[in-house]
Amino acid sequence: MAIKRKDFQKTSSIILEFLLKLPDEETSSRLRDTLLHGLHFLQQYYLILQKRDKEQKPLQWTIERGLSPLTPFREAPDKFEWPWIDVESNKVKQTIPKHSLNNFVNLSPIIVAVREGDLRYVKELLNSEPELIDRVDSFGRDLLTYAVQYQQIHILRYLLLECKPSANINIQANDGSTCLHRACYSDDGQQCNVDIVRLLLENNADVTRQDVHLRSPLHWAVLAENTDCLKILIEYNVDIHTRDADGMTPAMWACHLDRYDHFRVGLLLFFLHYKS
Known part of the structure; x- marks a missing residue:
């Protein structure tokens, strides 16, 4: 019987839900570490099968493009993005309702x-x-x-x-974002600046603030191509269990977006060593 993507999804979803409920105490540390290692090897095995899928025909199992095996087994958005809007752009002004132009x-x-x-x-x-x-x-x-x-x-x-x-430093814009959210976000015209993120954190930027979609700066950091901002946020003991309006934690988003390094180097490292 062939392994299917939904098998990975179901298994990882159950493990992630269990980890979120598992108390952070010494008696559960070995169980937590074992489960996290299990997720890590689950992701590795998925990548092996994914590579095999590309090299061999016929396929014994199918992978939908852009999805990780740790994607929650339910409806979830493909991605989230928050590009910078230029106030002085005529194109932007044309999209604003006339009653709001005043x-x-x-x-x-x-x-x-x-x-x-x-x-x-x-x-x-x-x-x-x-x-x-x-x-x-x-x-x-x-x-x-x-x-x-x-x-x-x-x-x-x-x-x-x-x-x-x-x-x-913690004032929130109309979309609920702070300057720390923006510092952690990466898009085509803006990349995460480690020096700026560290400067904000050293001056008491609030890592717990959430935007209108209930996303914390840690959620935004998983969009970056590298894990630099993620590592800095982890140094400040951010809450990795925070769920956004889609019910997704930063770890879930990292997996959903195939940010394997973010999960392995950043969030997994935090799970294993936080409060050790």
Whole structure:
């Protein structure tokens, strides 16, 4: 009898659910480690069969593209993404309902200065009008978020270190995201910047904040091609059990998106060594 993808899904789903309910105590540590090793080898065996599938015909089992054997055995979105929206884009403005255009404002000079990396002008504006530190765009994104998005680490450092306590590092945009979410996110035009993530965490960025889809920065970090941001977040004892609106933990997303290194190097390492 051939092994099918759903067999992997059912098995891994049961194990993951059990692990989430397993108390974090010394008496259960050996069981937890054994189950985690089982998931690890389950994923490895899946990759072996996947490679065999590509090399041999006829196939003895089938794999749907983009799915991991650890994908929860239920309906789940193929992916999630949150690309940066340019407020000044005419294309963006054309998609906004007419009744909402009255509330849609152009970027203020200080946000533009942050985006362009003009530290001198940022200081000049804040010295003359300190309340500008709270300025946001039409999507509720603040100066810190713009500094993160456009990789302006010198301005970010100035806002965090020299504008305390005025700069609120944990302010949430309209979508519920914080500057830490944005720092951990990767897309075509933006990659996770390890130095920026560490700077935010060193200045008390909240790793537990969730966006409107209940996703924490750890959820966003699993989208990155590398595991650098994931490793840094793990150093700050993030909650790996947090589920988003789809019922998915970061570990589930890592598996669902075939981020094998994220599961093996990042989340699995955390499971094995957290509070050891």
